[in-house]
Amino acid sequence: MNKQNRRHFLVTASRLGVVGLFTLTGIGCSEDPVSPDYSGVSGTFDIDLADYPALEQEDTSASIGGSQLGRPLIVTHTSSGFHALDSFCTHQGCTVHAGATLDCPCHGSHFSLTGDVTHGPATKDLRSFPITRDGDILTVNFE
Numbered sequence: 171m172n173k174q175n176r177r178h179f180l181v182t183a184s185r186l187g188v189v190g191l192f193t194l195t196g197i198g199c200s201e202d203p204v205s206p207d208y209s210g211v212s213g214t215f216d217i218d219l220a221d222y223p224a225l226e227q228e229d230t231s232a233s234i235g236g237s238q239l240g241r242p243l244i245v246t247h248t249s250s251g252f253h254a255l256d257s258f259c260t261h262q263g264c265t266v267h268a269g270a271t272l273d274c275p276c277h278g279s280h281f282s283l284t285g286d287v288t289h290g291p292a293t294k295d296l297r298s299f300p301i302t303r304d305g306d307i308l309t310v311n312f313e
């Protein structure tokens with residue numbers, strides 16, 4: 171390979187490498203995998219059940235407070251009570267969606283309504299926060 175061909179090869183290869191890098195970083199997840207956390211939230215966060223009447227029933231979930239908390243908090247109601255769960259997927263950080271099960275749209279992890287991993291690739295349960303009920307008010311403690 172002469173000097174000009176070698177230079178052309180290196181320039182082309184580096185351009186393809188850059189394109190490949192952009193392509194690789196875009197694969198697999200259409201959501202922002204680096205959502206902000208709840209670090210800006212101090213103390214407690216109140217949720218009025220009147221705003222989420224479906225949560226009065228067991229085996230339900232709702233995504234709450236994304237604009238106030240920085241990212242959504244998942245609140246579920248099961249036979250063992252209410253649960254407040256981080257929506258940050260423990261696999262690579264996409265936002266887990268609330269529903270009959272808690273599902274991550276990026277790579278297909280599923281979590282139970284108590285936050286336990288039921289299907290990978292995630293291997294860790296969702297982070298949970300203490301939650302209490304007083305009348306119609308649920309209080310989540312972020313401390």
Ligand code: FES
Pocket residue numbers: 259260261262263264274275276277278279290291292
């Ligand atoms: S980020 Fe990969 S399954 Fe959720």
